[in-house]
Amino acid sequence: MAVTKMPNMSFCLVDVFAQEKYAGNQLAVVLNASSLSFEHMQQIANEMHFSETSFLLSNRQRNGGYDVRIFTPARELPFAGHPTLGTAYVIKHFVAEEAVDRVVLNLMIGQVPVVFEKDNEDEEVAWMEQAQPSFGIIFRVEEFSRILQLSTDAFDVRFPIQAVSTGLPFIIVPLKTLDALRNAKINHDKLDELAKLTNAGILVFCPQTYDKRNDLNVRVFADMYGVPEDPATGSGNGCLAAYLSQHQYFGSDKIDVKVEQGCEIKRPSLLLLRTQDEEQKIRVLVGGKVIPVARGELI
Numbered sequence: 001m002a003v004t005k006m007p008n009m010s011f012c013l014v015d016v017f018a019q020e021k022y023a024g025n026q027l028a029v030v031l032n033a034s035s036l037s038f039e040h041m042q043q044i045a046n047e048m049h050f051s052e053t054s055f056l057l058s059n060r061q062r063n064g065g066y067d068v069r070i071f072t073p074a075r076e077l078p079f080a081g082h083p084t085l086g087t088a089y090v091i092k093h094f095v096a097e098e099a100v101d102r103v104v105l106n107l108m109i110g111q112v113p114v115v116f117e118k119d120n121e122d123e124e125v126a127w128m129e130q131a132q133p134s135f136g137i138i139f140r141v142e143e144f145s146r147i148l149q150l151s152t153d154a155f156d157v158r159f160p161i162q163a164v165s166t167g168l169p170f171i172i173v174p175l176k177t178l179d180a181l182r183n184a185k186i187n188h189d190k191l192d193e194l195a196k197l198t199n200a201g202i203l204v205f206c207p208q209t210y211d212k213r214n215d216l217n218v219r220v221f222a223d224m225y226g227v228p229e230d231p232a233t234g235s236g237n238g239c240l241a242a243y244l245s246q247h248q249y250f251g252s253d254k255i256d257v258k259v260e261q262g263c264e265i266k267r268p269s270l271l272l273l274r275t276q277d278e279e280q281k282i283r284v285l286v287g288g289k290v291i292p293v294a295r296g297e298l299i
Contacts, residue, residue: 009033010297012090016082017232017261017269017288024269024291025232025262026050027086030298031095033057033069038076044298045071051227054083059095065104065111066091074226078108079167081234081286085126088114089290109167117287125272127287128234133242136163137198144173147190148204154180156206159247164239166284169200170220172243178208178217182264186221186228199224203236205259215250215257216240218271219264231262232269238286241273245282253277 011030018024028048033041033055045053050073057067069076070083088103096103101116114128139161145152155161156174163171175181184204201222209217218240220233230236237259245253255275262269272287 008297008299010295012094012292013294013296014086014089015291015293016086017234017271018291019268019270019289021291021293023262023267024288025082025230025267027083028053029087029090030055031090032059041069041071042076046073049073051222051230052077052080052083054087056087056091056095062106063111065106067106070107072226077168077225079112079131079235081128081130081236081238082232084112084128085114085234085288086290088128089126092116093292123289125287126290127285130166130235130238130284130286133164133166133239133246133282133284135242135246136165136169138162139171147187147194147202148173148184149187150175150180150184154183159249162243163198163200164243166235166238166242168235169198170203170233170236170239171198171200172240173202173204174249175204175206178206178210181206181217181219184219186223188223191223195224201225201230201233201236203233203240205240209260210263211260213258214260214270216259217263218259218261220261229265231265231267232271232288233261234271234286234288237261237271237273238284241275241284241286242282244273245275245277253282
């Protein structure tokens with residue numbers, strides 16, 4: 001069997017939306033990856049087999065930003081949240097030649113800025129502003145009762161089940177309780193039917209949490225992107241933030257909440273969501289901590 005040679009290049013592993021090492025969402029960031037073909041990038045992403053792997057094409061900026069491509073184990077994505085924050089962190093700490101508090105990524109959806117701030121405990125938090133949200137299809141409870149294998153009583157019918165996108169589409173599903181959220185399980189036969197309508201992940205959420213300091217608990221099922229369950233989803237939570245604002249889930253269109261995710265798959269994560277209403281537009285911000293774990297070399 002012939003072996004395709006690839007150039008040696010370094011990579012970093014980071015945990016995104018993590019409060020400590022070995023939590024949050026894992027990300028591999030491959031540096032100086034411009035010599036890699038699409039096929040090689042996809043092979044490496046499948047080998048890493050995290051929810052996503054990002055490829056920094058050059059250490060040099062172009063048009064004020066860094067060219068980055070993002071892959072799941074199964075496909076390339078135009079945008080994803082935790083790879084955006086994690087890649088910006090790697091650029092800030094390991095690539096940039098001077099100290100910076102703002103990094104811009106050139107992604108398939110356009111330029112996405114990431115700003116680094118200090119929280120009340122003087123720890124670094126990365127914030128990204130996502131694209132203006134769009135609101136799509138509203139689904140029937142009965143349909144998602146079959147997809148998630150839950151009774152119709154599990155759903156909070158005060159709010160719609162709706163597709164939302166801030167660069168990558170997700171269907172936002174409000175549930176009443178943590179028990180309902182824990183019991184959600186994808187019916188893949190019904191998921192295939194859903195795929196004919198929209199190529200979107202599914203985000204379920206509820207107001208009950210494991211940690212009482214948090215406001216919501218979230219699970220994300222992203223089989224359509226090759227990720228059965230994601231431990232921390234920046235893009236999906238950006239859609240959730242827009243949804244919470246649009247439907248005034250907390251009684252206001254201004255959102256400033258803490259979201260826990262990944263608890264059910266033993267990768268506890270914490271995401272910070274904010275929205276601001278500016279001239280009848282929803283400005284969506286998603287933040288979290290990034291923790292470096294390892295550095296290595298592809299051979």
